[in-house]
Amino acid sequence: MFRIITSIVAFFSITAIFAQNPTGEVPKLVVGITIDQLRGDYLEMFKSTFGNKGFNRLLNNGLVYKNVNYDFPYLDKASTITSIFTGANPSYHGITAEKKFLLANNIEISSFHDDNYLGNFTTEKLSPLSIKVSTIADELKIASGGQSDIFAFAPDASQAMAAGGHAASGAYWIENEDAKWATTTFYKTRQPVVEQFNRSQQSLTYTINSISWKPALPIENYKAFPYTKNRYNFQHFFANNIKDNVKKFKESPYVNKEVNDMAIRVLESSSLGTRMNPDYLAVTFYAGNFSGALDKNYSIEIQDTYYRLDQELARLLDKIDELVGLNNTLIFVVSTGYFDENEIIPEGMVTSGGTFYPDRSQALLNMYLMALYGREQWIKKYYNKQFFFDRKLIEDKKIDLIELQQKAAEFLVQSAGVQDVITSYQMLHGAYNQNVQYYRNSYYKGISGDLFLELQPGWQVVEQGSDDHERVRNNAINAPAIFFGKDIKPQKINRTIEVTDIAPSVAYRLRIRSPNASVGEILEELF
Known part of the structure; x- marks a missing residue:
């Protein structure tokens, strides 16, 4: 009831606020910074290398929540950032992962793929229409009558479109083939400063050959991990003759500088935050591992990444303060x-667990279904810990889909390494328990599979034809959230909040409606 009343009050007060108080009871500029794979424990462990104007300025002068909970499985950069800006889980917003499997075409594509829109400085066809609900940016655009400028910059397309939403003046990302700043023709306006930069000799397309990553500080300063075996002055190159050079670049701290440079260029050229209506800038940074690190478990590289990210945050905050x-x-x-x-x-170390081979599991399950229902290929695909059945075949054979799903789940759950198997019918119509609800939050009809597998911690997943061998870990990281700036009282809140609380809380501060599928509550410290 409180959320309904708040939405009504906000809706009727929008016009009055914008018209009667041009100096702004609401902020002139909103900056949403998502940091992919940021860890709160690393902020504490690496803080001795930070200055006073980046992370420390935010942590000391902001409203800091210790941890954000994502109440759905298989988190990745697409599903999580979409949840941040919509205030909804994937079951509503429709972005279940970075990529999705199209059963009808038997192909894997981007979750944002859209044949109706061409790319600009990219051959990919993408749009934000895969996001099935509104975002913070959409609601701001509606509230301001289209007057608010909205820009999003990120390493990857999914991040930029999730943060920019449907209403962005521009959402840009670094293209994987030639490192241009790319976008989609879904967004009708073009930002001249971005296109001019793409054609200049300063573009990453031309400079990536000369970039090498070395420690910014003497390596003795990177002493957070006592278990680091290889204390070395590393040097990594991103030249064009190196396979996947742009993708490697995106795992380095230099991608944060590239994103920050472009965000600041547009912040300056577009005069964001200087008009009556609030403007909006979304920036995504990277704080994850570098796959080329010599010490995989406790690398010097991750400490250098945080040190350099701290500097980029300081530069962005200083520029916002100036402008x-x-x-x-x-x-x-x-x-x-x-x-x-x-x-x-x-x-030589022997651990608990074992190796789960999805292709073998699929073959065994199909043999079992053959014994029950006839010699057919009942399974179309294993993808992202899900099994997809051949629905047309099942329909043609007049087989009860619910019964087939249940029998398949009962067979699979007996397999070594499988903790639980949940059917799509259970998630949509079955008796709920906490685990079913958790998986239900990530289920979207038409995109998700028939069976969801929960694998036991410690087991390694080895997929045929892939070099990536994931080891299952269920322990969540400490994921902070920070609010900083206009009328924010510095506080440290030692409780876990839901990711779905972020969007309605930002909307409340902007005095606009929450995104239309938002299920979270307004954080009480922001009242």
Whole structure:
């Protein structure tokens, strides 16, 4: 009831606020900073290398929540950032992962793929229409009558479109093939400063050959991990003759500088935060592992990444203060709540668990279904810990889908390494328990599979034809959220909040409606 009343009050007060108080009871600029794989424990462990104007300025002068909870499985950069800006789980917003499997076409594509829109400086066809609900940016655009400028910059397309939403004046990302700043023709306006930069000799397309990553500080300053075996002055190159050079670049701290440079260029050229209506800038940074690190478990590289990220945050905050004023700006910083481990088990060490081979599991399950229902290929695909059945075949054979799903689940749950198997019918119509609800939050009809597998911790997943061997870990990382700037009282809140609380809380501070599928509550410290 409180959320309904708040929405009504906010809706009727929008016009009055914008018209009667041009100096702004609301902030002139909103800056949403998402940091992919940011860890709160690393902020504490690495703080001796930070200055006073980046992380420490945010932590000492902001409203700091210890941890953000994502109440759905298989977190990644697409599903989490979409949840941040919509205030909803994937079951509502529709972005269940970075990629999705199209059963009808038997192909894997981007979750944002859209044949109706061409790319600009990219061959990919993408749009934000895969996001099935509104975002903070959408609601701000509606509230301001289209007058608010909205920009998003990120390493990857999914991050930029999730943060920029449907209403962005521009959402840009670094293209994986030639490192241009790319966008989609879904967004009708073009930002001249971005296109001019793409054609200049300063573009990453031309400079990536000359970039090498070395420690910014003497390596004796990087002493957070007592278990680091290889204390070395590393040097990594991103030249064009190196396979996947742009993707490697995106795992380095230099991607944060590239994103920050472009965000600052547009902040300056577009005069964001200087008009009556609030403007909006979304920036995504990277704080994850570098796959080329020599010490996979406790690397020097991750410490250097945080040190350099601290400097980039300081530069962005200083520029905002110079151009708009931090007291006129609402800034929120949110982690994506997961961390891709580079775990290497010492040679000769025997651990609990084992190896789960999805292709073998699929073959065994199909043989079982053949024994029950006839010699057919009942399974179309194993993808992202899900099994997809051939629905047309099942329909043609007039087989009860619910019964088939249940029998398949009962067979699979007996397999070594499988903790639980949940059917799509259970999630949509079955008796709920906490675990079913957790998986239900990530289920979207038409995108998700028939069976969801929960694998036991410690088991390694080895997929045929892939070099990535994931080891299952259920322990969540400490994922902070920080609010900073206009009318924010410095506090440290030692409780876990839900990711779905972020969007309605930002909307409340902007005096606009929450995104239309938002299920979270307004954080009480922001009243």
